Amino acid sequence: MGDVLIDVIVEDDRWVGLQALADSAVPAALGDRGVSGEVVVLGCDDTRIAALNADFRGKSRPTNVLSWPSAERDPGSIPDEEELGDIAISYDTCAREAAEQGKAFDEHVIHLLIHATLHLLGHDHQNEAEASRMETIERNVMASLGLPDPYRDDILHGPCLGPD
Numbered sequence: 001m002g003d004v005l006i007d008v009i010v011e012d013d014r015w016v017g018l019q020a021l022a023d024s025a026v027p028a029a030l031g032d033r034g035v036s037g038e039v040v041v042l043g044c045d046d047t048r049i050a051a052l053n054a055d056f057r058g059k060s061r062p063t064n065v066l067s068w069p070s071a072e073r074d075p076g077s078i079p080d081e082e083e084l085g086d087i088a089i090s091y092d093t094c095a096r097e098a099a100e101q102g103k104a105f106d107e108h109v110i111h112l113l114i115h116a117t118l119h120l121l122g123h124d125h126q127n128e129a130e131a132s133r134m135e136t137i138e139r140n141v142m143a144s145l146g147l148p149d150p151y152r153d154d155i156l157h158g159p160c161l162g163p164d
Helices: 020-032 046-057 089-102 107-122 128-144
Strands: 004-010 037-044 065-069 082-089
Touching: 004 020, 004 089, 004 107, 020 037, 020 046, 020 082, 037 046, 046 065, 046 082, 046 089, 065 107, 089 107, 089 128, 107 128
Parallel strands: 004 037, 037 082
Antiparallel strands: 065 082
């Protein structure tokens, strides 16, 4: 695998250990494809992510994770840009979802970081086929880390991560 720099910015002090979670999730999502580059991860709260969600998506409410690819990419392509993109993740929403879904907090955060990293690589879930492909990759990456299927039947989840 290429060199991956993960720059974590913590705006909310509850994000203890976010660097370690990102250091696990992001390279795992990039897999062995030879992708190199930089990913910036912002650990924030619901107030901050709601403002970002309003500014960039026109939805003035909190969500779990947002991502901004540095360039438009086709899924499966190998980026040639040094900067892969940015991710913002909300502690409040992650903690609430993990509790509601009966998931370990760290596992949920790793899953969301994998999900967001796949968005940086051009994956999306705008239709059923894309969502299915993305969920399969997420399951495989989680399994490669020895973590449970984030879409397993014993938890509550919807067809897409985060509120639309």
